Amino acid sequence: MQSIDKYSFNGKRAIVRVDFNVPLNEKFEITDNTRIRAAIPTLKKVLAGGGSLIIMSHLGRPKGPTDKYSLKHIIGEIEKLLGVKVKFAPDCMGSDATEMSKNLKPGEALLLENLRFYEEEEGKPRGLAEDASDEDKKTAKVAVKAKQKDFVKKLASYADCYINDAFGTAHRAHASTALIAEYFPNDKMFGYVMEGEIKAVDKVLEKPARPFTAILGGSKVSSKITIIEQLMKKVNNLIIGGGMSFTFTKATGGKIGDSLVEDDQLALALRLLDQAKKAGVNIYLPKDVVVGDKFGEDANTQVCAVSNVPDGWMGLDAGTATIATWKEVIMSSKTILWNGPVGVFEMEKFAKGTAAVAQAVAESTQAGAYSLVGGGDSVAAVNQLGYADKVSYVSTGGGALLEYMEGIELPGVKAIRG
Numbered sequence: 001m002q003s004i005d006k007y008s009f010n011g012k013r014a015i016v017r018v019d020f021n022v023p024l025n026e027k028f029e030i031t032d033n034t035r036i037r038a039a040i041p042t043l044k045k046v047l048a049g050g051g052s053l054i055i056m057s058h059l060g061r062p063k064g065p066t067d068k069y070s071l072k073h074i075i076g077e078i079e080k081l082l083g084v085k086v087k088f089a090p091d092c093m094g095s096d097a098t099e100m101s102k103n104l105k106p107g108e109a110l111l112l113e114n115l116r117f118y119e120e121e122e123g124k125p126r127g128l129a130e131d132a133s134d135e136d137k138k139t140a141k142v143a144v145k146a147k148q149k150d151f152v153k154k155l156a157s158y159a160d161c162y163i164n165d166a167f168g169t170a171h172r173a174h175a176s177t178a179l180i181a182e183y184f185p186n187d188k189m190f191g192y193v194m195e196g197e198i199k200a201v202d203k204v205l206e207k208p209a210r211p212f213t214a215i216l217g218g219s220k221v222s223s224k225i226t227i228i229e230q231l232m233k234k235v236n237n238l239i240i241g242g243g244m245s246f247t248f249t250k251a252t253g254g255k256i257g258d259s260l261v262e263d264d265q266l267a268l269a270l271r272l273l274d275q276a277k278k279a280g281v282n283i284y285l286p287k288d289v290v291v292g293d294k295f296g297e298d299a300n301t302q303v304c305a306v307s308n309v310p311d312g313w314m315g316l317d318a319g320t321a322t323i324a325t326w327k328e329v330i331m332s333s334k335t336i337l338w339n340g341p342v343g344v345f346e347m348e349k350f351a352k353g354t355a356a357v358a359q360a361v362a363e364s365t366q367a368g369a370y371s372l373v374g375g376g377d378s379v380a381a382v383n384q385l386g387y388a389d390k391v392s393y394v395s396t397g398g399g400a401l402l403e404y405m406e407g408i409e410l411p412g413v414k415a416i417r418g
């Protein structure tokens, strides 16, 4: 396998899949440039090595070409951060793109328009009628897959080597994230973002220093079943907080008032608790919770035992006794994995639990633990609370990170690593 550090980019055109799916406001200004900043070291490495860049990405979920999702809105930001002028091919399949990539000189950069303006990128048919028959759906799918081959071939024709640095889409077998790699059997590699992500997850999952504690929060158990089952085989302690904890509390006979619950997952919750017991994993569910009389910033609040939430009230954050216990567990850990907020952290009134977890993870890291924070909301929480540089690694990939941790081989990783 090639590595970006050892590969000679001299005189080569590198096509780089980045994740520049950044949030834009109504004036098309970037409100968070984290993803662009993350890819800059990879892009600079190619230029510094005497190569040229063809940068490709998706933005949003367009159904076809539309100004709203044009990557032209972000050219200025890339130029500012990369420090070179960036040319723009307004159609990633157009003759312009072919010409412009062919004429690239060492040190130059070209950005292709949003790949998802073409259905071939994802390989999923668009514009099918709601009531399309299964036969029609199948035919449309076959047609897109056939067109996708030409799409991939054309993208590959622009370059001499391929770099995948888009961890956020590594769990998708799309044209630019996986399929294109086969055109570069000896000239494909991960960028620094991908390398960093893979190293961080492998460090946590392969030979973690112990005790190993996973903190899982968020709204639903159902979306985290596989990961809980996988983690159960690896961790010593499992802290379960947030909305998903009430399904466990109810399953064990607690009275949870109007808290979030998935009634169809109660049996599963009991099974998971039983599995943990057999595996010798300590489970830490909330003991006390901050409850509100409505889901809103203006709710009245009180603290009560988690298994005695009054009717008309819902648990929206961890209570002080819970936080104290969790903090002790986190402080005594040597490896920490955190995914999902332990309360409705978007509302100030219910952000204390998540803030306390962030602080404990940061302090434990300071004391020598390795900590990996991943998943959209927990990343937002550590950023918002100012702890991003106080934990060992903050993952950029939400779904991709979860699938990787579940033990699923990501197509974007497999395409490079083989």
Ligand code: AMP
Residues within 6 Å of the ligand: 217, 218, 219, 220, 223, 241, 242, 243, 244, 260, 315, 316, 317, 340, 341, 342, 343, 344, 345, 346, 377
């Ligand atoms: P998820 O998308 O499943 O990772 O869940 C993240 C969301 O869970 C965030 O928007 C939180 O506000 C929400 N959340 C966390 N704790 C609770 C809770 N106790 N009740 C309702 N929602 C919650």
